Amino acid sequence: MIEIEHLVKRYGAKFAVDDISFRVDRGEIVGFLGPNGAGKSTTMNILTGYLSSTSGTVRVGGIDVLDSPYEAKRLIGFLPEQPPLYVDMKVDEYLNFIYELKRCTLNREKHLAEVCEVTKIADVRGRMIKNLSKGYRQRVGIAQALIGNPQVLIFDEPTVGLDPKQIIEIRNLIRNLGSDHTVILSSHILPEVQAVADRIVVINQGRIIADEKTENLNRVVEEDRLYSVKICGPQREVLAALSKVPGVVRADAVGERELDSFTYHIQSEPGVDIRKPLFFMLSERGWPILGLEAVGMSLEDVFIKLMDADAKKKTARGARSDRTQRGA
Amino acid sequence: MFAIYKREVTSYFTTPIGYVFMAVFLAVSGFLFSLTTLQSQTSDVSSYFQFLMFAYVVVIPLLTMKSFSEERRTRTEQLLLTAPVSLTGIVLAKFFAALTMFVSTLLLSCVYFYPLSLYGEVNWPRVWGSLFAMLLIGMTFIAIGLFVSSLTENQFTASLGTIGILLFLMILAMVNSLIDSYVIRSVLSWVSIYSRYANFTYGIFDFGAVVYYISICVVFLFLSVRVFEKRRWS
Numbered sequence: 061m062i063e064i065e066h067l068v069k070r071y072g073a074k075f076a077v078d079d080i081s082f083r084v085d086r087g088e089i090v091g092f093l094g095p096n097g098a099g100k101s102t103t104m105n106i107l108t109g110y111l112s113s114t115s116g117t118v119r120v121g122g123i124d125v126l127d128s129p130y131e132a133k134r135l136i137g138f139l140p141e142q143p144p145l146y147v148d149m150k151v152d153e154y155l156n157f158i159y160e161l162k163r164c165t166l167n168r169e170k171h172l173a174e175v176c177e178v179t180k181i182a183d184v185r186g187r188m189i190k191n192l193s194k195g196y197r198q199r200v201g202i203a204q205a206l207i208g209n210p211q212v213l214i215f216d217e218p219t220v221g222l223d224p225k226q227i228i229e230i231r232n233l234i235r236n237l238g239s240d241h242t243v244i245l246s247s248h249i250l251p252e253v254q255a256v257a258d259r260i261v262v263i264n265q266g267r268i269i270a271d272e273k274t275e276n277l278n279r280v281v282e283e284d285r286l287y288s289v290k291i292c293g294p295q296r297e298v299l300a301a302l303s304k305v306p307g308v309v310r311a312d313a314v315g316e317r318e319l320d321s322f323t324y325h326i327q328s329e330p331g332v333d334i335r336k337p338l339f340f341m342l343s344e345r346g347w348p349i350l351g352l353e354a355v356g357m358s359l360e361d362v363f364i365k366l367m368d369a370d371a372k373k374k375t376a377r378g379a380r381s382d383r384t385q386r387g388a
Numbered sequence: 389m390f391a392i393y394k395r396e397v398t399s400y401f402t403t404p405i406g407y408v409f410m411a412v413f414l415a416v417s418g419f420l421f422s423l424t425t426l427q428s429q430t431s432d433v434s435s436y437f438q439f440l441m442f443a444y445v446v447v448i449p450l451l452t453m454k455s456f457s458e459e460r461r462t463r464t465e466q467l468l469l470t471a472p473v474s475l476t477g478i479v480l481a482k483f484f485a486a487l488t489m490f491v492s493t494l495l496l497s498c499v500y501f502y503p504l505s506l507y508g509e510v511n512w513p514r515v516w517g518s519l520f521a522m523l524l525i526g527m528t529f530i531a532i533g534l535f536v537s538s539l540t541e542n543q544f545t546a547s548l549g550t551i552g553i554l555l556f557l558m559i560l561a562m563v564n565s566l567i568d569s570y571v572i573r574s575v576l577s578w579v580s581i582y583s584r585y586a587n588f589t590y591g592i593f594d595f596g597a598v599v600y601y602i603s604i605c606v607v608f609l610f611l612s613v614r615v616f617e618k619r620r621w622s
Contacts, residue, residue, distance in 0.1 A: 110469050110620070112621050130474070133472040138466075140463060140470075144462070144464040144465075144467035145464065146462075147462070148402050148403055149402070157391055157394075158467075160390070160391030160394070161391040161467075161468075161473065163472065
């Protein structure tokens, strides 16, 4: 549905996008992951025809975006990083404007009602956009993209600045849309794209460093796990006992003292679940576990990881010590 | 394109800007009218139109200052530029929206001539001619204002920039008579926005002048399109 080939965007001497190629099939949800300034927005802006590329081709539904922008744009619904809302309009006026702007031919009443239903903004249709909360504005932005029922939906950081409840709602919404649309969404938060996307394209400094199915990427990222455990007991002895648990690679005390309990970061061997042996060992010694959670990798960790995997160099130890330092 | 035009015209009235424009336009023109005709006890309207043209320098930027700059600031231009509409369509929609506002206000101001006709002999061909000239000049100023607005994302900069350009053109027209060289003088007056309309005020339809004003409009609208085009590519 979307084909990007050798896409380059250069600003002066700086390459914002440096030879990117990937394709998205019909009905796929692809997450576009990268830190700020990686080139995500630039790629999306080129894809939607807002910016032009320095070189390379972009085709949407087989139509070249540069050659036939008009036809290509009709296939795309776009939510930019900042929802493009006219704050002086009422939601209903705004949606009607978009309907006319896109020269939509679907039944107006019915289509707009559907879009409002899907994005859950039916109850604010009569309100001024400037009086809406951030979450509602974001949803009006999504509604705008949905008008005309385009086959391709492109969302640039759709959940940024929303509260956790709204994030979950938007995620569910995107997942539902994925059943009959081709969706690309960008984010700089790994769990964000993991939760929604079928496939993840990781981009850094304008280059693609990974293009994997989400499960595969999870495997790469999570093959050795890091747990944060809060244990009530004497630090030195607990630490000594922890390192003897089978499967533990290393254990560090990281947390501050709080009612004679400490937080430890425990790194396990790849593919070994240390949680049960850990529990039995600790309960045997009479050191209660006050908390146990898997520590997700930060995006930097993921990059280090992926680039390491990419270069097939075993510098995992460096990445690991990096991580524990950050934890401390 | 029509959708943008419609939204634009509506937005003049959902924000204060349309009312401010109309109020300032009508207040200034009303004042000028009573000063130049009623107070001076004459039905000769030529000096009214002359002054009115200078008032445009201040009121036209009100119409055009936010056309593109506001879209750019609030990122709504991203919506327009990724919608299936051509750049020319966007620029023309904005232009005609501003023109609609301008023309309807200009028409409203025509009521001034009614009391004048009651108490004096009005030379109607000259009035119509002058109104037509005002329309052409207003149209040209709008195109210039739109162009300046496309250059910046700050409304204030856009309005000051437009006023600056219009004032510069006006001063150019004024110093023109001080220049000794006949050649320079005639060239300057030929290209001057402020003097090309003169024939209309005598009730003469000057086709050359119409072409001249429309050409300037087209040039500035084209430049606005190029500004967008350039931003896409750089």
